[in-house]
Amino acid sequence: MHRWRTIVEPFRIHSVEPIRMTTVEEREAALEAAGYNLFNLHADDVMIDLLTDSGTGAMSRDQWAAVQHGDESYAGSPSWYVFLDAVRELFPFEHVIPTHQGRAAEKILFSVLGGPGKIVPNNTHFDTTRANVEFSGAEAVDLVIPEGRDPSSTHPFKGNMDLQALERLLGEHRGAVPVVFMTITNNSGGGQPVSLENLRAVRAVCDAHRMPLFLDACRFAENAWFIKAREAGQGDRSVPEIVREIASLADGMTMSAKKDGLANIGGWLAMNDGALAEQCRNILILTEGFVTYGGLAGRDLEAIAQGLREVVSEDYLRYRIRSTAYLGEALDAAGVPLVKPFGGHAIYLDARALLPHVAPLEYPGQSLSIALYREGGIRGCEIGTVMFGRHPDGTETPAAMDLVRLAIPRRTYTQSHIDYVIEVVAWVAERAAQLRGVRIVEQSPVLRHFTARFAPL
Numbered sequence: 001m002h003r004w005r006t007i008v009e010p011f012r013i014h015s016v017e018p019i020r021m022t023t024v025e026e027r028e029a030a031l032e033a034a035g036y037n038l039f040n041l042h043a044d045d046v047m048i049d050l051l052t053d054s055g056t057g058a059m060s061r062d063q064w065a066a067v068q069h070g071d072e073s074y075a076g077s078p079s080w081y082v083f084l085d086a087v088r089e090l091f092p093f094e095h096v097i098p099t100h101q102g103r104a105a106e107k108i109l110f111s112v113l114g115g116p117g118k119i120v121p122n123n124t125h126f127d128t129t130r131a132n133v134e135f136s137g138a139e140a141v142d143l144v145i146p147e148g149r150d151p152s153s154t155h156p157f158k159g160n161m162d163l164q165a166l167e168r169l170l171g172e173h174r175g176a177v178p179v180v181f182m183t184i185t186n187n188s189g190g191g192q193p194v195s196l197e198n199l200r201a202v203r204a205v206c207d208a209h210r211m212p213l214f215l216d217a218c219r220f221a222e223n224a225w226f227i228k229a230r231e232a233g234q235g236d237r238s239v240p241e242i243v244r245e246i247a248s249l250a251d252g253m254t255m256s257a258k259k260d261g262l263a264n265i266g267g268w269l270a271m272n273d274g275a276l277a278e279q280c281r282n283i284l285i286l287t288e289g290f291v292t293y294g295g296l297a298g299r300d301l302e303a304i305a306q307g308l309r310e311v312v313s314e315d316y317l318r319y320r321i322r323s324t325a326y327l328g329e330a331l332d333a334a335g336v337p338l339v340k341p342f343g344g345h346a347i348y349l350d351a352r353a354l355l356p357h358v359a360p361l362e363y364p365g366q367s368l369s370i371a372l373y374r375e376g377g378i379r380g381c382e383i384g385t386v387m388f389g390r391h392p393d394g395t396e397t398p399a400a401m402d403l404v405r406l407a408i409p410r411r412t413y414t415q416s417h418i419d420y421v422i423e424v425v426a427w428v429a430e431r432a433a434q435l436r437g438v439r440i441v442e443q444s445p446v447l448r449h450f451t452a453r454f455a456p457l
């Protein structure tokens, strides 16, 4: 099979969804109505939706069959046990707490562990993780290695934690740090993986400081594939074996099953600490639901369980990582500045490099994502100063990078869809000098990127 260059999607299409073709004029009207915020668009007006890889993938025949097995008993549903077994097969934590998605797990955990005066280190917090830490009154600190902040560095594990910085933080703020977090893969840093070696070293630092280590494991299977492909001595191990070692290094995890659960909804919180689990379950019952379903239906639990079995398949992961790199390689060849190496779930365009004439506080990432939608009906997502530039005290500074993420939903688009994306992005990039920035005309105090309204400058 590996003789041939063409990526063969390891599935056939069994059911199709129509894509509505739109014109530039229609899309300009849609943009104006949406306040130039792509989150405000009607998704029917989007042709290729690369806003997120979260919950937007196609479920398999076997997942839809599993949905039919969903048992909706309020307590102790058989579907809960199917889910629990599938989670524990990969992540054998003592306590598993189902939630409706990842941020619900974060909210519960940081309601217990966070609070004013606390500091939570992470390689890089995802936006909802940061928001939940900060909402509790705690401070969220990103300690990714310096290469992780440099879009052009080709370090194979740019999601790694800066061990010295972690040592220093734990030494200086003894007692203030309730937990150390590692996000695998590091989404906000470009979908970059963390090496097993780095995870082991972080574990050792945590042990020395008697500190629990939690994983934000949304894209654990993609991360495990990168370890298998790139890390010395890991090539002959199976993906589940690598995942189980990752789990063995941690004391708990938060998870969004909308990513590597291959499901449209769901998540969980897991841990070994029984006292902590009890506090979390109390909040779960208050906000999500009973302990054997969280915010989920029995059928969702079944779909996730089957998704977890499929996501560790090597045929799937090889296709997944190769097809994302295919987009990156073609854009690179067209001279579009990108974050490298290519992430597992997304390609990140370096809008600050492509639009040097647009100042960070005029939001080059927003400007580029608007142009991709206007020209080609492609919806990407700004990950930059709109998302991260505003601080809890209301001040604003440029984010570390101004990126546009093209996230690839799992098992959803074919190679010709991606060829179209390549053509549109290259066309816009050639004319980047003509793009102007935007200003914010309306915004909310937290997670402003979801609802802000913009006007072109």
Ligand code: F0G
Pocket: 051, 052, 053, 054, 101, 102, 103, 104, 126, 128, 129, 183, 185, 187, 216, 218, 255, 256, 257, 258, 266, 267
């Ligand atoms: N952690 C990471 C690393 C994530 O990427 C996300 C979601 C979450 C936590 C929260 O999970 O959405 O189920 O509540 N990321 C999506 C994205 C939204 O587009 O990257 P959730």
